[in-house]
Amino acid sequence: MIKGMSLLAVLVLVCGAVVAQNSNSSTTTERPRTSNTNRAKPTPPPQTEKAAPAPKTAPKKLPATDDAPGADAVNHAFNDLLNGIRHADVNAVTGVYWNDRRLSLFNYNGTVTKGWEQVKKNRESSYPEIKDVKLDVREVTITMLGTSGAVVTCLWTQSQNYKGEPETASGRMTLVFKRIGTAWKAIHLHSSPDNPNPAAIPPSERPAASPSPTP
Secondary structure, three states, X not given: OHHHHHHHHHHHHHHHHHHHHHHHOOOOOOOOOOOOOOOOOOOOOOOOOOOOOOOOOOOOOOOOEOOOOOXXXXXXXXXXXXXXXXXXXXXXXXXXXXXXXXXXXXXXXXXXXXXXXXXHHHHHHHHHHEEEEXXXXXXXXXXXXXXXEEEEEEEEEEEEEEOOEEEEEEEEEEEEEEEEOOEEEEEEEEEEEOXXXXXXXXXXXXXXXXXXXXX
């Protein structure tokens, strides 16, 4: 009887200890993971301003030309001639002309010069006496004649000092260019006054008179 009670008491004590242990043990609950809202946001890389594209400039076109192949080279040779005249440079001017006896120039004064050698001699004689040349060229037209020929026309006004005296002239000019090898050479020039002396014009060539205005 005592032994049975002792066993029962032991069981009661063990169960009570277990219950007491379970009631005193602390349970830990896992906290939900929270994001740190105070964390600094990554700074985006600075945006570099794109350079504005360079404005497109229209290519410079030759005046009144048909833009055919070779027109730019003809225009370059024509400008070489003009610059040679402005500087009274014999070599620059004669370098544009065709070095051939068939070269011909119908001059402003009505005379004709034939052959490259004679053109050079004339320039060597007159250019040392010419100073302060101002040459204005306008209404330039370049017409290509296939791939080996071209015609250049223009109006011009030239002022200069000749033997110490000022003089001015204006007129029209036509140049015929020919491609010789890789170079363009002037093979003919025709220059004439733009306002000829009316007394020198025959009646059949005089311009028709403008009609009188109606009253």
